[in-house]
Amino acid sequence: MGNDMVSKGRVTIREVAERAGVSTATASRALSGNHPVPAATRARVLRAARDLDYVANAHARALVGGGRKMAAVVVRQVTSPFYAQVAEGVEAEAADRGWLCVVGATGGDAQREMEFVQLMREEGARLVILVGGVVEDDAYRERVAHYAHALDSSGARLVLCGRPAPDPEIPALVVEFDNEAGARAVTAHLLSAGHRGIVFLGGLPGNTALDARVAGYRAALAEHGLPAEAAHVVDCGLGRAAGHRAMTELLKRTREFTAVFAGDDMVAAGALRAIADRGLSVPGDISVVGYNDIPLAEDFNPPLTTVRTPAEELGRAAVRIALRDPEHAAGAHHLLGTHIVVRDSVGAPPPGRAL
């Protein structure tokens, strides 16, 4: 084969053109194919490019061509099953459209989030997707307003997934789940199984996603005629460790409850472990429900009844919506539905303890 690899440095289009005996302009046209070029010439150029193993310099191309199609998705951490699924959805939808997808993890640090968005701006990303609930304070509002305007002024789009827009006028899209409805449904499920003492484990005051779930929980209790004092929210935050710690603590303090509504499935995992450590059984002694339906929720002990939030679809929807109506959608708000999936972690309250 006439396979003359160059030894060092990048092959430029000039070398390809030279080898094919044409100018760089013709080579560029033959390679990108957006301008008619006689078949014979094109073949010569393509051949030369292949022989030299030419790859276009994306930076030079972006400089003149207005930027590569690149989407960025930023999450708290990739190892959280929920975030991973959202990221996979974004990645898949982006790949389907020939877009490159960059994933960034912030570890929940606003500073790193800012740095990453800045980086994406420098890099010329045309779509930035921020995922996950957040505590909505003034700092947050200012930060996101800044992102939105900055990205908008360079023609990029911002999508907020599961977090609120600081102001409906801002150039950003919002797409999220109906957390309140999901929480209300699963709380109702617990109530109709006979439970009256239900504690919500995993509140995170100020966090929009959790607050909505707590609101749904309270609403369901009220709808069933329970007084406001029937609500018992433990603000332990999210994560398996937090759930384990809070549940252990709670069991030490009181038994005035027969069911636990965990803020998400990871909290539920911790709670299940704590309950088992205490020698109690689920759902015999205590019923437990979670939120999100992560892929392994059915492998918990017992399989977890939870609220399914189609995370991958959330990611796909984010890019689909952002790319659909370039102008129409600014400021739009999309709400995705959820549904409860029943497994084995909910039963009737133990006979002696029905309130």
Next chain:
Amino acid sequence: MGNDMVSKGRVTIREVAERAGVSTATASRALSGNHPVPAATRARVLRAARDLDYVANAHARALVGGGRKMAAVVVRQVTSPFYAQVAEGVEAEAADRGWLCVVGATGGDAQREMEFVQLMREEGARLVILVGGVVEDDAYRERVAHYAHALDSSGARLVLCGRPAPDPEIPALVVEFDNEAGARAVTAHLLSAGHRGIVFLGGLPGNTALDARVAGYRAALAEHGLPAEAAHVVDCGLGRAAGHRAMTELLKRTREFTAVFAGDDMVAAGALRAIADRGLSVPGDISVVGYNDIPLAEDFNPPLTTVRTPAEELGRAAVRIALRDPEHAAGAHHLLGTHIVVRDSVGAPPPGRAL
């Protein structure tokens, strides 16, 4: 505040320079700080940049500056807990060094892998990390050899994580776990609990990672004086669904075993479910072990005894090693250790059935 945001289009360094009353050269120096500039001048430039919300054009910068520090990690899928952890490790280590990290998912498709690597080449990534076992055929060898030479010729580095180099001479680093040792240890654990009929569930002939685990399994059996026929490998591949299907099938066909060594924890999850569906208990009737120790393995029913492969450390090590000795390391092979973590899924074989 004198906060004059531009309405459209990107702010260039010329505008910053103009506003600060200096040339682009001075502005560039003040901003990147790699050349001394008097404090007063620098302050004026920084002030102007902040007022205009200037962000450098990374493409233009990369064009002249030899490229941004960017690492790419490519995995089969982000939602697999193991891959997610590796990706997180790469991401974390890259972020620590101020590098940008891009994550790509191939879905196991060689075509998409090639496209992604090509893209990274165009984009000027300086470090490409390919993660995960793979079937090592001629197509694979040719493909990887091509990546290696192509990346090397433009000064980028290639790291293979958990997959073999097609040829030691090739400019690529290899870093992986000692799959064989881990498998041998966990098999020995089963043997010393008294099991003699152990089936390996999740073989994937040709896949280097799985073949190594099978080899370790066979070696342990041999070391305990069992004949080669004692080995029973079910080639069902990986994933929860595959494990569930294969285990159901196996239970229908035979009971000539008292323990299952699952190819990874997801297979184990499926197997556990299948065993429970059949009305059998773990470890009372059958013992089960997995591989990888994914974060939720301790929440399985029962908590899974498995082999811990420090996945995040694998990712961190990949970038650390690649960045450490630019030249020295080419062709080097790094092996990371594993250890077995004992939980509740292994017990003695049932009394009537010890062989």
Next chain:
DNA sequence: AGCGCAAGCGTAAAGGTTTTCAGAGCCGGG
């Protein structure tokens, strides 16, 4: 034969930044 038109292709500019080279101004030492 002469003219017009289209196809094919090359020249050059543009895109934003970094960096080299050199010029200008200044200070101190000889």
Next chain:
DNA sequence: CCCGGCTCTGAAAACCTTTACGCTTGCGCT
């Protein structure tokens, strides 16, 4: 007083590709 050298700054080249513009050539029509 002069000159060497130092500090600060600016003009311009370089990075690589795309594309607007215009030139040449050849063909078909009158």
